Amino acid sequence: MDDRYDVVVVGGGAAGLAGALALARARRSVLVVDAGAPRNAPAGHVHNYLTRDGTPPADLLVAGRDEVTGYGGHIVSGRVDTAARDGDDFTVTLADGRTVRARRLLVTTGLVDELPDVPGVAQRWGRDVLHCPYCHGWEMRDRRIGVLATGPAAVHQALMWRQWSPHVLLLRHDAPPLTPDDAEQLAAREITVVDGPVADLVIEGDALTGVRLGDGDVVTVDAVVVAPRTTARAGLLAGLGLTPVDVEMGGHVVGSQIPADATGATSVPGVWVAGNVANVFAQVIVAAAGGLAAGAAINGDLIAEDTREAVRTRRHQVATMFTAQAWEERYSSRPSVWSGRPNPQLVAEATGLTPGRALDVGSGEGADAVWLAQRGWRVTGADISRTALDRAATHADAAGVADRIDWVHADLREQPPAEAAYDLVSAQFMHLPGDERRALFARLAAAVAPGGTLLIVGHHPRDLRTTAHRMHLPEMMYTAEEVAADLDPARWEIAAAQVRPRPAVDPDGRDITVYDAVLVARRRS
Ligand SMILES: Cc1cc2nc3c(=O)[nH]c(=O)nc-3n(C[C@H](O)[C@H](O)[C@H](O)COP(=O)(O)OP(=O)(O)OC[C@H]3O[C@@H](n4cnc5c(N)ncnc54)[C@H](O)[C@@H]3O)c2cc1C
Structure with a gap:
């Protein structure tokens, strides 16, 4: 047993096991x-x-338990004494003192059959003292059946059992006198009414043979039918504010159950009920169906909660992921974040350009800036992270191009680069929320000198369809066409607006193809 589960199911009958499955x-x-x-x-x-x-019955439950555990569910023996709210969770306490927490509760504790207080009834209950013709009627067909009247439902019960046997007797016991209508119906169905209280059941060997009346007479029967009051076993729900309500049949109270909707959801958020505790009339298959409905509804509720939580997390992530602090944390969390190789689209596009002044936007650990400097460019590497800039400077030193690169600590969203100052502005994989991205790209475009080149490369949205495991921020991905659309055609010639495939290896080590959105634009002179 773990400390905490998505769901604790209290009660492992048909309803509980079906819900757990x-x-x-x-x-x-x-x-x-x-x-x-x-x-x-x-x-x-x-x-x-x-x-x-x-x-x-036991075999059905053994099979059910095997199915639940076969899918990873846990089952323990024990009795739950209390269940209480614990923040967003519930704490469930067992009689032996163990406790466990749960996000949701499914209570399937069944009901208690309150049997009439007649000697022998409890002893033979479920064997030849019966209540439900759908459970035992076929097996008792054509046998002598005595319906022990303990309330007004007895006539209805006798008429029911008459469907299975022509030998039904109504043992009036302590029930009120019959109405003329009832007496007529019973007579019409040839059901004998036996007056007088039943003193006890006559049991011979391991079988019921009759009922003894108060006057000592014995009436021979093979089975006695009773109408137990069916009381929800719901004590542990009281602490959560859930109490059973009376259930009526034909205007008479026959038991109690916990009110719930069709999925078993109670009035207490997070608490579901299923089976006999929620429906005194539920047969085993109905109890199992109730458990399934509740299990599915609970899962749906958890999915909704998981989604709300994911949205909260994502909003926080989006709000904080582009801050200087977030980048500092990312760089300082490991010795190097990037590969140390220049970005392939930069290499492809800048190789043929005449070196001049270049702005490397978000220069990171400096691989692109160093590569450009090695090809004769005078480079400004701008980054939001000091740690990244320090690493980049070290790499430039090692490559012998430190004198060709100026490292600038800046958030270019707030400190835009000088206008018309660069022959090449390269932004590799700058992914920002849409409005911020468009504003930044406009400033980068403005920084390109007449005749110069704007190179913007991003992860194409179709990467989300691959196993590349890009951060799932679709609204921050873009196509080259979208970037091109923001450039004034009077001032810009689009040399390339493409999606370019590139071989890569996914986090599981598989060879895959990823896609770069590549915009190459020349500023008209
Ligand atoms: C004699 C008899 C014969 C029947 N025959 C049939 C039949 O042939 N066909 C049919 O369809 N139906 C039959 N039924 C009805 C059947 O018993 C119910 O439909 C079925 O048991 C309901 O399943 P359930 O899961 O709601 O409750 P249950 O099967 O009663 O299971 C409830 C479980 O919860 C456990 N529990 C209770 N309180 C706690 C607690 N606090 N902590 C932990 N566990 C707890 C109980 O020990 C039990 O294991 C019969 C009923 C009786 C009385």
């Missing part, structure tokens, strides 16, 4: 805490679960 398959970290007492544990088989009809 959906979440684990959605690559969420998920922990199921299960007390190991599913509601149908006393029953021999699960029925009406398509493709699994007749499976022993």
Whole structure:
């Protein structure tokens, strides 16, 4: 068990495991805490679960647990005592004192069947004391079935079970007298009404054989049907402000459940419920479906939260990534950031130019400036980072061209270069938010002397489709055509506005092709 999960699921029955499966398959970290007492544990088989009809309840859960853990979900045995808000998380405390935090909670703790207090009922519960004809009706077909009336729903129950057997008796026990309508319906379906309280069940060997009435008479039956009050097992939700509400059927309260929407979302943000705790009528397959719906909804909620968080992070990143401090941190975090080789598009374009005065914009560790100086250019290398400029100066010294380069510490967005002062202005991979970029490029263009060359190279937007893992800032990438469109054709001749492929190696070591946006423009004389 880890300290924190995306989701803690409380209860590992059909609902909890189905929710955990959906979440684990959605690559969420998920922990199921299960007390190991599913509601149908006393029953021999699960029925009406398509493709699994007749499976022993425990086998179904073993298979479910295997599926959850097979996708990386964690399951621990234990009982959760409390769940409480803890900032944006929840803290879940187990009875043995262990605690775990979760971003979301899925509570699938089921319900408690409150059985009538008749000796033998609890003992035979789920075996030959039954409640649900869809669970046991087929197996009890044509047998003698005594419906133990403990409330007004008994007539409805007797009429239901009559569908499975012609031998149904209504044991009136302590229920109110029948209305004439009820009596007529029962008579019409040949259901015998047995008056008088039931004292206890008659059990012989390992089987129910009858019910003993208060007067000592024994009525022979093969099964007794009861209508337990179904109470949501929701104590741990009280601390979060969630309490069960009554559930009515035919105008009578039959149990309680935690109110939730169709996905299981409760009124408390971050808390979902599924299965019998949210729907007292849910059969196993319905409980599982509820768990799946809740798991999917929780994942959707987490996706929305993850996206909000990513937007916050990105906004902060964009707001701070181009500051002098950010560049200083980047350069000082390692001995060298760049390869030390001149940029290939600079080499391609400047090789044929007559050397003059060059401005290297964002000169970094100096590879481009040194290369230009070695070819006879008089270079100004401008950068926002002092660390980068110091490294560049060292490289220029080592290359013997220190006297041909002036290093300028400047943020060219705020300290624009002198106008018409350079025969070549080279900006390699300057990626800024759109407005800032256009303003800077306009100033760089203004710095080009008549007859001079403006060379702007950037990562082309199509690099985002490759595995190059460029920073995902599509609005900061640009095409050469976009840059060219901002240049006045009366003053500029576009020599090249192209996307140029270039071989590269991606972070996983694969050979790939990346794409440079290359603008070469000559300032008309
Ligand atoms: C006798 C009987 C026979 C049934 N037969 C059928 C049938 O044939 N077909 C059918 O479709 N349905 C049948 N049902 C209904 C079936 O039991 C429910 O539909 C099903 O169990 C609901 O699943 P669930 O996940 O909501 O709850 P459960 O299966 O009850 O699972 C809840 C789990 O949560 C755990 N838990 C509870 N509180 C905590 C806590 N605080 N901390 C940790 N864990 C906790 C419990 O121990 C349990 O393991 C039968 C019910 C009964 C009573």
